[in-house]
Amino acid sequence: MRFHLFSVLSVLAPGPLTGLATPFALHWDDIRPKHAWNSVPENWQNLGHSPAGATIDLHIALKAKNENALIDALIEVSSPGHPRQGEHLSREEVAELVAPPSDVLELANAWLEHYGVHPSTISTKHGGSWLTLTGVPVSRANELLSASYQLYQHIGTNETVLRTLSYGLPAALVEHVQNVAPTTHFGFPRTPQQESLMRRSGETREQTKAPGGDPGTILSRRDQYVTPSFLRWFYKTSRYVPSAADHNVLGVAGYLGDWPSPDDLREFMNQYRSEATEATYNVVKINGGGYDSSHPTIEANLNIQYTSAIAYPTPHIFYSTGGWDTQGDGFINWLDYVLGLWSVPQTISTPYSMPESTIPLDYAAHVCNLFARLGVRGVSVLFSSGNEGVGHGNCLIQDSSGSSQVQFRPTFPSTCPWVTSVGGTTGYNPEVAASFSGGGFSAYFPRPPYQNNAVPSFLRNLGNQYHSFYNPGGRGVPDIALQAMDFRIILNMKASNTHGTSCSTPTAAGIISLLNDYRISIGRAPLGFLNVLLYGRFLEGLNDITSGSNPGCNTDGFSAVPGWDPVTGLGSLDFEKLLTILTRW
Known part of the structure; x- marks a missing residue:
C-alpha cells in the first residue's frame, strides 16, 4: 500500500x-x-x-x-531544560x-x-x-x-x-x-444529523459522524450522566482556585453556525456548579461568523459549559467563524485572525475534525504549519480525535492498479504533530477506552521525535495485525484521552445527555487552562505546545488506560494497552500530579 x-x-x-x-x-x-x-x-x-x-x-x-x-x-521553547524553554515568540x-x-x-x-x-x-x-x-x-x-x-x-x-x-x-x-x-479543499459542511439537531434542539437523538466530517458529538439515551462535579473530583481539580484570571484566557473555536447560549450556561451552572453562576464569555465573530444566542447548538453549549465549569473564573472567548461556504475556509479564516492578534488565549479547545484522507496534502501541511505558529507563541491547542474509532464505513480505497483495500482513517487536524489530540474514555475504577475514540497513524505526517520513545513499543507488540491498513511511520493519535460518555448539558433550558470526543476535548482544555493559571500566577510562561511535555516530564502525571478498543472500518480496531496506544494515547490527566510536577520546575 x-x-x-x-x-x-x-x-x-x-x-x-x-x-x-x-x-x-x-x-x-x-x-x-x-x-x-x-x-x-x-x-x-x-x-x-x-x-x-x-x-x-x-x-x-x-x-x-x-x-x-x-x-x-x-x-526549544516547549522543552523543559532547554535554555529557551518558555521564551515564547511575539x-x-x-x-x-x-x-x-x-x-x-x-x-x-x-x-x-x-x-x-x-x-x-x-x-x-x-x-x-x-x-x-x-x-x-x-x-x-x-x-x-x-x-x-x-x-x-x-x-x-x-x-x-x-x-x-x-x-x-x-x-x-x-x-x-x-x-x-480555496482551491481543492472542499471542507466539511454540516451533516444531515447536525441539521436535524439544529432544527429540533432539545430532543434526545442519536448523532453519528458522516464521512464529510463534522463536530464529534453524539446524543445519548442513557440515564446516567457525567457532570462537572464528577470530572473535578475524578481529575482532581476541585481544590485548585485560579488566581490569574486577569491574564489567563481560554478560547473555544466554533464553526458551521455553532454558538452557545448565556442563559443555558447560567442554568447549567445553577444545576451543576452553583458557585460559578456568574460565568460568562465574550463572542468574537470572524469572517461573517454569526451569533444568535436564542438558537444555541449542542457543540457550542457543550464546550462553553464544560470549559467554564472546570476553569472558572478564567475568562473565555468564543470564536464564531464563518467559512466552508461558497468561497471560504473556516480554519484558514480563524488562523488568519488569531495569528494577527497581539495576544492570543493561552489554551484553545477545538472539537472539530475531518478524515485526513479527504483533504489535500498541501492544505494539511499549510494549516499544520499555522498551528505550529500558535504553539511557538505559547498557545496550547487541543483537537478532538474523532468519533469513528479507526474509521467510518468499510474504509476501502483504490490503489494505482485499481485494486481496493482498507485504509484506516485518522482525523485532521488531530494528526498535525503540532497540536494535542484528545481521545475518549468512559467509566472509572478502571477508566477504559470509549469504543468510538478516534485513533491511528497519519498518512501525511511522519512520527515526530517526541513520540519516538512511546510509539515503537506499541507497534512491536501489534506485529503484523492490520499490516497495510495504516502507516506505521506516521504521527500517532491521540496523545491523551479523557471522559467522553454521557455528559449532561443544558440546551434551550432543558437537560440532555451527550457523548463524544467533543466532551473530552473541552474537559482537557479546562484542566490545561488551570495548569496555565498556576504558571502565570507565579510569574512563569504558560505551557504552550504540550506534546513535548506530555511524552516527557508529564508522563508521571498521566493515568494509563489499558483496556478497551476503537473498532471501525469493519475491524476490531486497535486495543488500549499499557503505555501509549492509538485509542487513548498516553492516558488521562491527573491534575494534582501535574501540578506537583510544575512546582518542581
Missing part, C-alpha cells in the same frame, strides 16, 4: 530560485500541477459554473526562507521567522501583475508569508491557477462551495508556494 509520506520540514523548505534577475521575462504559462482530485470528492455533486461576474478571495501561502527555524524554535518575531525570501515575494507579485491582479486588491500579512487577494473574478482565478472553479453542493445538506478539482502554478513558483485556498 502506498502512503503519502513526507517530512513537514522538507516539504516546507524552499528550493533555489533561478532567473530572478529578470522575473518579468519568465514564462508564466509554463504550469506545473499543485494538486488534483481524480473525481468529485465523496458526497459532493457538481452544479456547474458560477454566475457571470462572480468573484473569489484567494489566500496564497508562501514558504519561509528557513522553515526549519519555526519547528526548531517550537521544540507576533512580530513569528512573522520575521516565517517570512519568505524577498525575491520569492517579488516573483509572486510579478506573477499576479502579469495576470492583471491590481495591487490595491492584494494584502500582505504575517511577514509576507501570506498574500490575500480580494474580489478576484472567477475567470481570472481560473487563468491564474490553471483551474476550473465551479459550484459544488454537498449531498444531504445542500451546502454549496466554489471549488476546483485541480490547480497549478508557474514552474518558477510552484516549489515556493505552500498552498492556495
